[in-house]
Amino acid sequence: MSAPRPNPLLSDRDVDFQLHEVQAVSRLFSLPDFADHSRDTVSLLLESTRRFARAELYPTYRAMDEAPPVFEHGRVRVHPALRALYAGMVDLGLLTATRPPEVGGQHLPLTVHAVASAYLMAGNLSAYGYLGLTLGAAHLLEVFGSPWVRDTFMTRLYRGEWTGTMALTEPQAGSSLADVKTRATPAPDGSWRIQGSKIFISGGDQDFTENVVHLTLARIEGAEGGTRGISLFAVPSRRPEGDALVPNDVSVAGVIHKIGWRGLPSLVLNYGEAGDCRGWLVGQPGRGLACMFQMMNEARIMVGLNGVATASVAYHEALAYARERPQGRPAWAKDASRPQSPIIEHADVRRMLLRQKAIVEGGLSLLLSASYQADLAGHAPDAATRERASRLLDLLTPIAKTFPAEKGFESNALALQIHGGYGYSSEYSPESWLRDQKLNSIHEGTTGIQGLDLLGRKVIAGEGAALRAFQEEVDATVERARAAGVEAAWCDALRGALDEAATLTMELAARGLAGEVEAMLRHSADFLELFSVLAVAWRWLDQAAAAREGLKRGADGQDFYEGKLAAAQYWFAVEVPRVALLAKLCRTAEDSYARMRPEWF
Amino acid sequence: MKILVTAKRVEDPESKIKVKPDGSGIVQEGLKYKINPFDEIGVEEGLRLAAKHGGEVVVVSIGTKDVQEQLRHALAMGATRAVWVNHAGALDQLGIAALLQKVVEKEKPDLVVLGKQSIDDDQNQVGQYLAEFLGWGQATFASKVESLESEAEKNKVPAVALTADGKAVRVVREVDNGLATLEVQLPAVVTTDLRLNQPRYASLPGIMKAKSKPIEELTPEKLGVDVTPRIQVLKMSAPPARKAGIKVPDVATLVEKLHNEAKVV
Ligand SMILES: Cc1cc2nc3c(=O)[nH]c(=O)nc-3n(C[C@H](O)[C@H](O)[C@H](O)COP(=O)(O)OP(=O)(O)OC[C@H]3O[C@@H](n4cnc5c(N)ncnc54)[C@H](O)[C@@H]3O)c2cc1C
Numbered sequence: 001m002s003a004p005r006p007n008p009l010l011s012d013r014d015v016d017f018q019l020h021e022v023q024a025v026s027r028l029f030s031l032p033d034f035a036d037h038s039r040d041t042v043s044l045l046l047e048s049t050r051r052f053a054r055a056e057l058y059p060t061y062r063a064m065d066e067a068p069p070v071f072e073h074g075r076v077r078v079h080p081a082l083r084a085l086y087a088g089m090v091d092l093g094l095l096t097a098t099r100p101p102e103v104g105g106q107h108l109p110l111t112v113h114a115v116a117s118a119y120l121m122a123g124n125l126s127a128y129g130y131l132g133l134t135l136g137a138a139h140l141l142e143v144f145g146s147p148w149v150r151d152t153f154m155t156r157l158y159r160g161e162w163t164g165t166m167a168l169t170e171p172q173a174g175s176s177l178a179d180v181k182t183r184a185t186p187a188p189d190g191s192w193r194i195q196g197s198k199i200f201i202s203g204g205d206q207d208f209t210e211n212v213v214h215l216t217l218a219r220i221e222g223a224e225g226g227t228r229g230i231s232l233f234a235v236p237s238r239r240p241e242g243d244a245l246v247p248n249d250v251s252v253a254g255v256i257h258k259i260g261w262r263g264l265p266s267l268v269l270n271y272g273e274a275g276d277c278r279g280w281l282v283g284q285p286g287r288g289l290a291c292m293f294q295m296m297n298e299a300r301i302m303v304g305l306n307g308v309a310t311a312s313v314a315y316h317e318a319l320a321y322a323r324e325r326p327q328g329r330p331a332w333a334k335d336a337s338r339p340q341s342p343i344i345e346h347a348d349v350r351r352m353l354l355r356q357k358a359i360v361e362g363g364l365s366l367l368l369s370a371s372y373q374a375d376l377a378g379h380a381p382d383a384a385t386r387e388r389a390s391r392l393l394d395l396l397t398p399i400a401k402t403f404p405a406e407k408g409f410e411s412n413a414l415a416l417q418i419h420g421g422y423g424y425s426s427e428y429s430p431e432s433w434l435r436d437q438k439l440n441s442i443h444e445g446t447t448g449i450q451g452l453d454l455l456g457r458k459v460i461a462g463e464g465a466a467l468r469a470f471q472e473e474v475d476a477t478v479e480r481a482r483a484a485g486v487e488a489a490w491c492d493a494l495r496g497a498l499d500e501a502a503t504l505t506m507e508l509a510a511r512g513l514a515g516e517v518e519a520m521l522r523h524s525a526d527f528l529e530l531f532s533v534l535a536v537a538w539r540w541l542d543q544a545a546a547a548r549e550g551l552k553r554g555a556d557g558q559d560f561y562e563g564k565l566a567a568a569q570y571w572f573a574v575e576v577p578r579v580a581l582l583a584k585l586c587r588t589a590e591d592s593y594a595r596m597r598p599e600w601f
Numbered sequence: 602m603k604i605l606v607t608a609k610r611v612e613d614p615e616s617k618i619k620v621k622p623d624g625s626g627i628v629q630e631g632l633k634y635k636i637n638p639f640d641e642i643g644v645e646e647g648l649r650l651a652a653k654h655g656g657e658v659v660v661v662s663i664g665t666k667d668v669q670e671q672l673r674h675a676l677a678m679g680a681t682r683a684v685w686v687n688h689a690g691a692l693d694q695l696g697i698a699a700l701l702q703k704v705v706e707k708e709k710p711d712l713v714v715l716g717k718q719s720i721d722d723d724q725n726q727v728g729q730y731l732a733e734f735l736g737w738g739q740a741t742f743a744s745k746v747e748s749l750e751s752e753a754e755k756n757k758v759p760a761v762a763l764t765a766d767g768k769a770v771r772v773v774r775e776v777d778n779g780l781a782t783l784e785v786q787l788p789a790v791v792t793t794d795l796r797l798n799q800p801r802y803a804s805l806p807g808i809m810k811a812k813s814k815p816i817e818e819l820t821p822e823k824l825g826v827d828v829t830p831r832i833q834v835l836k837m838s839a840p841p842a843r844k845a846g847i848k849v850p851d852v853a854t855l856v857e858k859l860h861n862e863a864k865v866v
Pocket of ligand 1: 165166167168169171173174175176199200201202203258261266439442443444445446447448449
């Protein structure tokens with residue numbers, strides 16, 4: 001297979017802009033935990049990471065898509081390039097980067113880690129998948145594990161010697177984790193015997209490290225039903241006995257044939273078929289889901305980032321293609337002797353490109369805002385700031401997870417569309433990114449579940465405290481934009497959409513309090529979309545303000561800033577007006593599908 | 602073993618480089634900079650040698666405060682400490698070699714590793730001048746026998762080999778018709794070619810450690826070197842744009858045009 005043409009994966013200029021001109025990430029460096037970092041350390045890290053992503057990860061992406069893992073003699077063999085790629089990512093320090101020095105980390109702000117990760121994801125999302133899963137599993141052990149569990153499992157995960165998984169889903173328990181059936185019974189040595197079956201477990205087996213640790217949800221024998229009966233266990237594929245590792249009766253029952261993420265196997269795992277599977281309790285009995293949810297914000301931010309990254313790599317591919325592909329002539333020059341124009345000269349192609357840019361860069365900005373709040377929530381010295389940030393993060397999370405997944409899919413489809421018939425061929429990559437992207441609206445809670453979470457929980461949390469914090473953030477951005485001389489119409493439109501959303505939230509909450517829960521939640525998907533349009537408009541107004549400031553400073557890169565302003569204009573012209581329609585659907589509880597009976601279909 | 606390596610600051614070839622309209626230089630605005638890739642290979646080779654035989658790697662760069670970025674890059678890769686010769690303004694290859702000579706006399710390394718050239722001016726002179734000024738042996742264009750995909754590369758074994766008695770290095774070098782092997786008595790100067798190694802990626806722990814590694818500041822005055830350039834750049838211009846090609850209907854026409862118009866056959 002020939003090497004793919006170079007792809008920047010993300011725009012470096014945009015990354016710098018978002019970190020330093022839009023977010024002013026350096027404000028984080030004044031927090032004590034982050035005091036060791038500076039713009040210089042960040043730029044060195046990004047330099048290394050983007051080079052690694054472009055030179056090592058990206059060239060293996062297609063090969064992994066074309067040769068998915070093989071299941072043979074009960075073991076899974078993954079692509080041979082993964083051994084070096086995984087070691088390379090661990091060597092960069094990205095597994096422990098955000099963790100405290102006690103566990104080998106450097107307290108890197110998540111905001112910076114997110115950007116670095118986005119390059120890796122855009123380069124080869126499956127390869128990154130192992131790192132992301134291991135990071136999540138190790139982090140859970142770090143926070144909730146007993147000293148023995150930390151020593152035995154966490155340290156090896158953080159050193160990159162073993163990898164981790166998140167084993168939640170069962171055939172009857174996908175969206176509804178309350179229905180988890182895997183069982184745990186106490187063993188005399190203080191461990192637990194685990195018995196049950198999990199499905200879709202990503203990274204559940206591989207042949208580049210000697211062991212895999214599954215963070216597994218199971219129900220302790222005799223525990224109550226529902227979510228409060230669920231506990232969390234560390235269950236290794238091979239357990240330590242003395243100095244040796246012995247099989248722990250976790251077997252692979254099958255590999256799922258997937259349409260994307262084909263470098264990362266998703267497996268059916270059987271625990272304790274021979275009655276000899278041991279697990280170690282993590283956190284309190286019955287607190288398994290609560291522990292998991294503590295990590296969920298980060299996991300969902302990772303999914304959102306993945307959505308952005310997967311849309312971004314395809315956008316850059318489409319952009320390069322549109323500059324090169326000659327086809328047709330301008331509408332006013334049909335003279336066939338004139339050479340054909342590159343398709344980027346057609347307004348409709350620029351429409352598709354600008355929409356992708358608006359989604360990708362708006363999405364990245366949203367993810368960085370959410371990560372920024374996560375950094376404050378975890379590291380601000382005063383409790384009030386931490387609490388406010390944590391509420392804001394909770395509110396932003398379902399949006400930051402879903403917008404890049406849903407609109408990213410549309411953006412990936414546009415990248416394919418720009419390639420015309422060639423895009424429909426598997427000789428070109430856009431089709432594979434489109435397949436990859438689809439997962440992001442499914443795992444870590446489907447879009448349906450995110451909508452219910454936002455409307456049913458997040459916007460009304462703390463008697464509206466989260467929503468008020470969001471309003472303050474938007475107000476601050478509007479103020480910045482007005483001062484920078486951004487179009488007043490955009491500022492007014494954002495304020496208008498915010499007021500609409502706030503009023504609507506009150507009305508729907510009142511409906512819920514009055515016992516009309518179904519009518520409150522009926523349009524939760526539209527509510528989520530409304531909030532996504534609004535949140536991304538907020539991010540575009542902030543970017544427009546930073547662009548105006550840049551132009552005023554006479555900073556170089558006028559083209560870059562003009563592009564930002566055009567994308568912001570697009571969002572306010574095309575997307576923000578949809579807020580009114582979406583609000584109307586929610587407010588009137590429009591009942592077409594509510595009325596629809598299953599037998600009418 | 603003490604190894605001195607260089608880290609020149611050069612324009613990142615990924616940025617769009619434009620010549621100023623008056624031809625006095627290139628447009629600096631909006632350019633990104635990086636460590637000269639040949640030097641980066643030199644840093645990597647130095648680190649591998651130091652890892653294998655013990656010792657330290659000292660990195661040197663000449664220029665304004667900005668070159669500290671490239672020094673930090675080398676320190677993040679693992680160099681022990683840095684020397685910065687603070688100088689603004691034009692320098693020619695002789696001036697650079699003279700400054701390096703003084704740094705070498707001060708530092709007394711066993712080996713100096715430089716890029717064979719820097720990707721901005723492509724001069725390929727400094728290593729050779731330096732060896733001459735010092736009166737040391739030199740082995741230029743160091744390369745590797747095995748391919749970069751080999752196990753040896755994966756295990757990060759240095760390609761520049763210290764002899765058993767530790768008094769010389771054996772260097773495989775790229776020459777026009779293949780590879781030649783030289784043995785040079787230490788102390789010596791080695792310059793690197795592109796196929797010598799694949800430089801490591803600076804890691805976050807490495808980057809954080811680099812922050813506390815010392816950068817010593819020197820100046821041409823302190824080193825007692827007159828760096829007035831003997832070479833003057835009169836004018837810069839972009840290479841002429843290539844004219845669009847033409848399509849010919851058949852081989853006969855091609856031969857006819859090559860013969861009569863291009864006059865090459
Ligand atoms: C490639 C891949 C990798 C995965 N990796 C992992 C992993 O590593 N670990 C892990 O534990 N799991 C993993 N999963 C599982 C994933 O999290 C689940 O597929 C997901 O939670 C959805 O569950 P489900 O498939 O059972 O769908 P279902 O829950 O059956 O959902 C089907 C549809 O019904 C809707 N729906 C369900 N319940 C409701 C409700 N209450 N209200 C409204 N709508 C509802 C959903 O939105 C969805 O559209 C992975 C899945 C895939 C495809």
